[in-house]
Amino acid sequence: MNAPAIVILGAGALETARRIQKLYADSQVYALQGRVAADVPYAELGAQLRELYASGTPIVALCAAGIVIRCVAPLLTNKGVEPPVLAVAEDGSAVVPLLGGLAGVNVMAREIAAALNVSPAITTSGELRFGTCVLNPPEGYTLADIGQGKRFVSDLLAGESTRVEGEAPWLDDAQLPRSASARLAIRVTPRAWDGREDELVIHPRSVVAAVSGGAGAGAAARSAAGSASAGVAASTGAASAYTSSAGIAANVRAALNEHGLATLSLAALLAASDRITDPALAEAAASLNVPLRFAQTRPEDGEPPSNLLHAALRIPYETLHDDPDAGVALALTPLAIDANTIGMGRGRLTVIGLGPRQRRADGARRPPRARPCDRCPRLRHLRENGRPVPRRTAGPWHG
Secondary structure, eight states, X not given: OOOOEEEESSGGGHHHHHHHHTTSTTOEEEEETTXXXXXXXXXXXXXXXXXXXXXXXXXXXXXXXXXXXXXXXXXXXXXXXXXXXXXXXXXXXXXXXXXXXXXXXXXXXXXHXXXXXXXXXXXXXXXXXHSSOTXXXXXXXXXXXXXXXXXXXXXXXXXXXXXXXXXXXXXXXXXXXXXXXXSEEEEEOSBOOOOOTTEEEEEESOEEXXXXXXXXXXXXXXXXXXXXXXXXXXHHHHHHHHXXXXXXXXXXXXXXHHTTXXXXXXXXXXXXXXXXXXXXXXXXXXHHTSOEEEXXXXXXXXXXXXXXXXXHOOSOOEEEEEETTTTEEEEEOSSOOOGGGSSBOOOOOOOOOOSSOOBOTTSOBOOOOOOOGGGOHHHHHHHHHSSOOOGGGOSOOOO
């Protein structure tokens, strides 16, 4: 979850806002310009709240709940994509979760209320009855279908009992009406939901897809090199099925479907570190809505693409799919896996200017010195190897 924006109208709310800010790293206090100084000034409350809401930023507004509701009302369309929105009294005497029940607003309400030493004003019937929001699984898990989830919880509130199938430790202390012979079932599985109405399916993010260029891509490229113009076009199209963003995503989805796995169970897309600058990979990962990770393989890791899994995963896993021709391998882990523990991510390059260029004696600015990436050994090493120069070899290189 993103760091929340804590929005205040006047100086009377600043102390409470700072107390809430201590709970969330990187959170900022937004204050009405001209009234009080804080981290971020804003000119108009309604426009600021709508901007934050539209960007998916959690909102903690220290003002009347009615003000917040009227400000964001034009944006209330899809319950499944709303960020947490809370109203908190300026003196910290009340914490009211307003929106974002499926995004953890009640969890935030409890955290803030505990810090302010008050009781949160939670009104969600399911949470009050069961002690948890069944439709808001923890990080690393996701609902198969929110519509079915609403119907399922309605049945529980109407008196039905349920059973839990699969690993769901966050439900151990939930006050759910349980029965081993219950008609309803909460299933925690990476397998795709088949549409049954007596199940609430929760997918753990426990599948990692490794992608390589694929033997098929190499064959297509070799064919293109020795073909006539018409054949070149056809072979180029075949190669793009392995190297374009759409082709990569399609091959991953096909492998998941072949094994009956849900796309929502995918935890990360994994590729070789020498493709760290390939934009098609980033686009494919965005299409699949998963993080993009990279691994540097060794000869003992085996053949691609499954060698990427061996190089990047440090927990037990089962290789379900290993297709060198399509360039896709799938690993299934016993529990949800944190994508940040898989291989390495892309780095970030920050260029810091040192001020205006020096002027010549005649007052004109000196022209900038161009230094292409290929002439800078450090940048060239990063681009070609996917990692910075090792510390032991770092030194005063000259291009």
